[in-house]
Amino acid sequence: MPLLILFIASSLFAQSLAPEWVNESWQASHYPKSEWYTGFAAYMVNGQPDSEAYQAVEQNAQGKLSESIIVRVQSTSNLQTAVRQTQKNETINKNYDQNIRTASNAVLTKVETRSYFDKKSSYIYGFAAVKKKDLADFYRSGISSLFSFAEKEFALAEQQAGLGKKKAALDKIRAIEDSLKNVAYWSSLLQAVESDNSYFKHEQDFWQRAGDMKIQLQNGTSVYLDISGYSDLEALGAKMQEKGCNCSIAEAKEDADYWITIKTKLNNCNKNNNSIIYCYANANATVNNQKYKKPVNISAEAKGGWVNGDKAIEETFKELTNSIAEKIIQTINQ
Numbered sequence: 001m002p003l004l005i006l007f008i009a010s011s012l013f014a015q016s017l018a019p020e021w022v023n024e025s026w027q028a029s030h031y032p033k034s035e036w037y038t039g040f041a042a043y044m045v046n047g048q049p050d051s052e053a054y055q056a057v058e059q060n061a062q063g064k065l066s067e068s069i070i071v072r073v074q075s076t077s078n079l080q081t082a083v084r085q086t087q088k089n090e091t092i093n094k095n096y097d098q099n100i101r102t103a104s105n106a107v108l109t110k111v112e113t114r115s116y117f118d119k120k121s122s123y124i125y126g127f128a129a130v131k132k133k134d135l136a137d138f139y140r141s142g143i144s145s146l147f148s149f150a151e152k153e154f155a156l157a158e159q160q161a162g163l164g165k166k167k168a169a170l171d172k173i174r175a176i177e178d179s180l181k182n183v184a185y186w187s188s189l190l191q192a193v194e195s196d197n198s199y200f201k202h203e204q205d206f207w208q209r210a211g212d213m214k215i216q217l218q219n220g221t222s223v224y225l226d227i228s229g230y231s232d233l234e235a236l237g238a239k240m241q242e243k244g245c246n247c248s249i250a251e252a253k254e255d256a257d258y259w260i261t262i263k264t265k266l267n268n269c270n271k272n273n274n275s276i277i278y279c280y281a282n283a284n285a286t287v288n289n290q291k292y293k294k295p296v297n298i299s300a301e302a303k304g305g306w307v308n309g310d311k312a313i314e315e316t317f318k319e320l321t322n323s324i325a326e327k328i329i330q331t332i333n334q
Contacts, residue, residue, distance in 0.1 A: 019116055021127050031129050039064030041126040049117050049124050057126030058113040065128045066108065069192055107142075107189070110134040132193050139190040143199050146183045150176045150206055157213060161248065166222045166255045173217070176210050221247035221332060224256035229264035230281065231317045236262075239325040245332065258332060259288040262324065269312060278305040279316040283324045287331045296331050300324040 020026040024040075031038050041060035045053055114127040157172035180203060187199050223240070227233050237249035250256040262285040269279040282301045289295075300323040304316030 018118055018125070019114070021114055022116060022125050027127070035133070036129050036131055037065050037068050037135070039066070039068065039126075039128040042123055044122050045117070045124050046122070053124060054115040054117075054126075057124045058115050058128065059126075061113060061115075061126035061128035062108070062111060065111070065130065069189070107138075107186070108135065109138040136190060136194040136196065139186050139193065140196075142186050143183055143190070146179045146186070147202065147206070150179045150183075153179070154209065154213075161213075161217060163248075163251060165251060166217055166220075166248070166257075168255070169217055170214065173210055173214050176206070180206055180210065221245070221258065222250045222256045223247050223328075223332075224250040224253050224259045225262065226260065227262045227264065229262075229283075230266040231264045231320075233262065233264060233283070233317065233321045233324070235318075236321050236325055239321050240329055243325055243329055245325075245329045247332070253290075257290055259290060260328060261286045261288075264317070264320065266313065266316070269309060275307060276305045277307065277309050277312040278303060279309075279312045281313075281316045281320050283320055285324060285328065287328060298324075298327045298331055300327055 021030070027038060027040065039061040041057050041064055043057070043060075108130055111128055111130045116125045117123075118125070153172045153176045157169045157176070160166075160169035160172060183199070183203050183206075187197065187203060190196050190199070223237070223245075225233075225236060227236070240247060240249075247258075253259055262283055264283045265281060267280040267282060269277055271277045280301070280303050282299060284299045285297070287296045287298065300320060302316050302320035302323055304312055304314075304319050306312035306315055
């Protein structure tokens with residue numbers, strides 16, 4: 001019987017002991033600063049703490065951890081707990097899918113948090129730790145993903161620009177710039193954790209590409225063609241570019257700097273004494289500058305001949321395309 005009493009007493013005494021991690025010396029030996037970031041929090045509570053109190057002390061510990069990198073924790077985390085254990089008054093969370101955002105939007109991952117309530121002292125304790133290598137790997141992975149996203153957006157921007165979709169292309173450039181801002185921040189985190197600034201040059205190259213493309217899009221001229229009548233002058237856009245117009249042909253009005261409406265007309269075709277058929281055509285156009293809203297009216301005439309009537313018409317509208325292209329370019333340049 002005395003032995004049983006002694007065993008029960010020893011068990012009760014053991015249960016009243018705080019976990020080892022509460023001790024600073026244990027933290028230092030098990031989580032050396034050369035390999036880990038840690039945070040510790042402790043404060044007194046009234047009565048038995050609820051789940052919110054445990055969560056609060058863990059967040060405070062995470063805040064202390066974050067302060068050792070940049071700043072204190074401001075917002076909440078999205079927890080997907082991999083391991084959760086309850087031992088007496090102690091809870092242990094090992095979270096491997098945790099994103100914690102601080103006041104400066106710093107991000108932590110693979111954070112281990114612990115909490116414990118000491119009934120005797122009414123103190124609640126929290127501890128948080130994250131391995132520096134895990135953080136560095138996480139930041140590298142994030143930076144690589146952001147670069148991949150930016151590269152895909154560049155390809156789409158170039159495609160949109162080639163189709164004359166200036167607004168859509170500029171939207172892609174803005175998305176790239178937002179991505180690069182995240183790269184800059186995550187790179188600063190990586191440098192803080194592991195003194196790694198190897199991504200800086202790559203980041204600067206992306207910024208240069210984005211800036212160059214934005215200038216090109218903003219300075220380039222985009223033209224929307226609305227052609228009706230006898231012929232749609234399908235080669236007009238290519239002819240304008242061939243004649244030196246620094247412009248792209250937009251598929252939508254909202255993407256265009258100039259909206260040009262053209263009405264074509266085949267006037268007549270006549271056969272001369274040599275059996276050559278001559279056709280006459282004209283085009284009336286209005287060039288609208290979408291910025292200044294000052295429309296300019298222009299017109300062009302053309303004559304083409306051939307022994308075949310259909311071919312004569314084709315040649316006439318080729319000449320008309322050439323003539324109206326020159327006048328549109330002259331109007332835009334003015």
